[in-house]
Amino acid sequence: MPQNNKEIIINLKNLTKRFGSFTAVSNFNLEIRKGEIIGLLGPNGAGKTTTMKMIARLLNPDEGEIWIKDNGNLELLTGKNMVTLLDHIGFLIENPTFYEHMTPRKILSYFAILKGYPKKKIPKRIEEVLALVGLTDWIDKKVGTFSKGMKQKLGVVSALIHDPDILILDEPQTGLDPKARRETREMFLKLKNQGKTIFLSSHLLYEVSEISDRIAIINQGKLIAFDTMKNLEMASKDIKLQIQLMELPVDIEKKRVELEEIILPYTGLKLKSKIVSFNPELKIFEARFNGELTNQRKILEELTKKEIDIVNFSVPRANALEDLYIQLIAGVATEEVAEPQAIIKGDRGD
Amino acid sequence: MNIVKEETIESRMDKVPVGLKKSLTQVGATVTFEFKRNLKNMFISFGIAVGIYILSLVINLIQEGRGAESPASAGEYLTSYLGMIGFFILIIAVMFAGNIIALDYDKHTGNLIFPKITKGRLFLGRVIARYLLSALAVLVYYVLIGATALIKYGDLPIEILASLGWAMLYTFAVFALVAFFSSFLKKTSTTIVVSLVMMLMVFNLGTTILMMTGVTWEPLFILTYYANIITYSVGYSVAGVFVIGLPTERFLEGSIGPGVGGDGPTFMRWITPDVTGAIIGMIIYSVILIGAAYLFFRRRQQK
Numbered sequence: 001m002p003q004n005n006k007e008i009i010i011n012l013k014n015l016t017k018r019f020g021s022f023t024a025v026s027n028f029n030l031e032i033r034k035g036e037i038i039g040l041l042g043p044n045g046a047g048k049t050t051t052m053k054m055i056a057r058l059l060n061p062d063e064g065e066i067w068i069k070d071n072g073n074l075e076l077l078t079g080k081n082m083v084t085l086l087d088h089i090g091f092l093i094e095n096p097t098f099y100e101h102m103t104p105r106k107i108l109s110y111f112a113i114l115k116g117y118p119k120k121k122i123p124k125r126i127e128e129v130l131a132l133v134g135l136t137d138w139i140d141k142k143v144g145t146f147s148k149g150m151k152q153k154l155g156v157v158s159a160l161i162h163d164p165d166i167l168i169l170d171e172p173q174t175g176l177d178p179k180a181r182r183e184t185r186e187m188f189l190k191l192k193n194q195g196k197t198i199f200l201s202s203h204l205l206y207e208v209s210e211i212s213d214r215i216a217i218i219n220q221g222k223l224i225a226f227d228t229m230k231n232l233e234m235a236s237k238d239i240k241l242q243i244q245l246m247e248l249p250v251d252i253e254k255k256r257v258e259l260e261e262i263i264l265p266y267t268g269l270k271l272k273s274k275i276v277s278f279n280p281e282l283k284i285f286e287a288r289f290n291g292e293l294t295n296q297r298k299i300l301e302e303l304t305k306k307e308i309d310i311v312n313f314s315v316p317r318a319n320a321l322e323d324l325y326i327q328l329i330a331g332v333a334t335e336e337v338a339e340p341q342a343i344i345k346g347d348r349g350d
Numbered sequence: 351m352n353i354v355k356e357e358t359i360e361s362r363m364d365k366v367p368v369g370l371k372k373s374l375t376q377v378g379a380t381v382t383f384e385f386k387r388n389l390k391n392m393f394i395s396f397g398i399a400v401g402i403y404i405l406s407l408v409i410n411l412i413q414e415g416r417g418a419e420s421p422a423s424a425g426e427y428l429t430s431y432l433g434m435i436g437f438f439i440l441i442i443a444v445m446f447a448g449n450i451i452a453l454d455y456d457k458h459t460g461n462l463i464f465p466k467i468t469k470g471r472l473f474l475g476r477v478i479a480r481y482l483l484s485a486l487a488v489l490v491y492y493v494l495i496g497a498t499a500l501i502k503y504g505d506l507p508i509e510i511l512a513s514l515g516w517a518m519l520y521t522f523a524v525f526a527l528v529a530f531f532s533s534f535l536k537k538t539s540t541t542i543v544v545s546l547v548m549m550l551m552v553f554n555l556g557t558t559i560l561m562m563t564g565v566t567w568e569p570l571f572i573l574t575y576y577a578n579i580i581t582y583s584v585g586y587s588v589a590g591v592f593v594i595g596l597p598t599e600r601f602l603e604g605s606i607g608p609g610v611g612g613d614g615p616t617f618m619r620w621i622t623p624d625v626t627g628a629i630i631g632m633i634i635y636s637v638i639l640i641g642a643a644y645l646f647f648r649r650r651q652q653k
């Protein structure tokens with residue numbers, strides 16, 4: 001992978017945070033490389049915000065270290081050097097709250113000066129970034145009158161006002177409507193193309209899967225998977241193939257058995273039954289297989305050969321990972337498995 | 351590697367003001383921002399100043415209307431307006447210092463602000479801006495009462511400036527107390543309540559207990575005691591005669607009970623600190639409280 005050659009700019013080592021006897025983040029390790037987008041995925045209460053707060057030094061870790069690149073060297077983040085080290089990082093932590101009586105112009109201008117953005121360029125910069133999220137008309141309105149989504153947009157913008165090299169965004173898409181979600185995703189990709197590094201969290205898979213180069217899955221404070229989308233999917237080895245037929249058969253069970261017989265030899269799985277199931281919601285058949293493209297092609301070939309009237313044949317990427325995500329999380333919840341560690345790929349790997 | 355290093359340093363050099371300059375820029379930006387943020391409070395504080403002034407004016411007018419003699423000198427007239435100054439300063443300090451720290455934790459606004467500036471600089475900028483606003487409100491009050499006395503008597507005792515000075519110092523001490531509570535209490539509202547209870551009840555209770563137990567040492571550890579010098583620095587009345595300037599006899603003995611020199615238990619009362627005691631006392635109070643506020647703030651973590 002080319003990104004393995006890129007320099008590490010943030011390195012989290014054995015991060016641990018406890019609240020009383022409860023461990024919110026436990027032995028968390030993560031390397032973030034220059035120019036990549038990393039998605040931190042995890043259910044509610046997994047420890048995403050806590051992890052990001054430790055990087056921002058809003059919380060001090062109980063154990064572990066945070067290393068951040070500064071002037072070409074990785075430096076250990078401490079209370080003393082935090083201002084310099086965190087200077088070229090833009091943070092958005094949790095749902096942002098602003099001073100209600102202030103306007104975006106005043107707030108952003110304050111933040112920009114604090115971060116040392118050239119004074120003369122600030123007014124223009126504020127207009128630029130507000131335009132990015134469609135808040136131009138609200139530049140002089142009090143934040144107290146903003147809707148939740150508008151505050152969220154302002155939060156994202158306040159993280160990038162000083163044009164930082166690294167963005168750490170905690171659920172930047174929460175509360176945004178679908179159009180705004182797409183626009184922010186496009187904005188993140190644009191920022192990535194400008195060479196920025198983005199570390200963003202979400203509890204929704206599709207928010208991170210489309211833009212992230214690598215995805216870190218966290219649950220109950222532990223990192224349970226960290227790899228590219230593709231590798232994670234492969235690792236799940238249990239990907240659902242969706243098969244939509246021209247017409248719904250009268251006898252669904254009979255059709256299911258028929259499909260299963262055709263597909264069974266080519267799944268690449270050890271499973272010998274319950275390969276094909278019917279999804280009554282989507283009114284389609286779903287077949288489990290190992291996700292390899294060769295198997296996928298073979299299955300398609302066989303189905304056509306047997307003259308099954310397929311109108312749609314697809315592997316929804318997000319779904320596959322969605323299943324893995326749920327599977328991994330469930331695994332930890334029930335068995336405390338150490339096994340998913342297998343899918344954590346360090347930089348040493350391929 | 352070396353080349354990369356040099357490039358980064360250089361590109362940062364023209365982007366970020368370094369060292370002291372940067373600190374000053376950040377503190378300055380914070381002061382400006384805090385002024386803007388507290389603009390509404392500023393007008394409210396002016397309103398309160400005007401309100402208390404009008405209240406005192408009306409009381410004076412009613413008394414004159416009832417046929418009471420108006421004070422013989424401008425100084426004496428001024429003291430009639432300073433009866434509520436301690437309370438006024440308390441309200442002002444609570445307004446400007448109550449949310450100085452607690453709010454960022456209570457409303458989570460700190461999540462946005464803290465990684466951008468050190469807590470020391472933020473605190474410094476806030477204290478400067480908010481204290482100046484508090485002092486401005488006090489100044490407005492003095493301008494109002496000074497102008498009234500000037501119109502009525504045609505002159506003003508210079509002691510009003512001494513009184514103003516004491517009021518400014520006392521404002522800072524009370525401000526520091528409220529900021530201290532704000533640094534560790536969860537909410538702004540709790541901070542306000544605790545500050546009021548402390549100033550209006552706990553200190554008064556302390557004073558009363560001292561009076562009752564008959565100890566004679568000066569209550570320099572009771573913050574509200576210092577408010578007295580604001581009024582007494584203008585002057586005081588002895589047997590109906592107004593004397594300009596601080597009293598030399600600062601310790602009174604009396605007795606509680608009906609009539610003058612009643613037969614109840616005797617009490618002792620300190621009426622005002624002297625100049626040295628007031629300066630040292632209020633400075634010690636301010637430094638300890640502001641210092642403690644900063645230390646608590648620095649250690650406080652975002653929840």
Ligand SMILES: Nc1ncnc2c1ncn2[C@@H]1O[C@H](COP(=O)(O)OP(=O)(O)OP(=O)(O)O)[C@@H](O)[C@H]1O
Pocket residue numbers: 019022023024042043044045046047048049050051203652653
């Ligand atoms: N200040 C705190 N005191 C006690 N427990 C806390 C505190 N902050 C977080 N926790 C606990 O730590 C765990 C992780 O919380 P965190 O906010 O990091 O989760 P998250 O992954 O961001 O979840 P969400 O998706 O809901 O934002 C939760 O169980 C939470 O209850």
Ligand SMILES: [Mg+2]
Pocket residue numbers: 048049050094170171
């Ligand atoms: Mg969270």
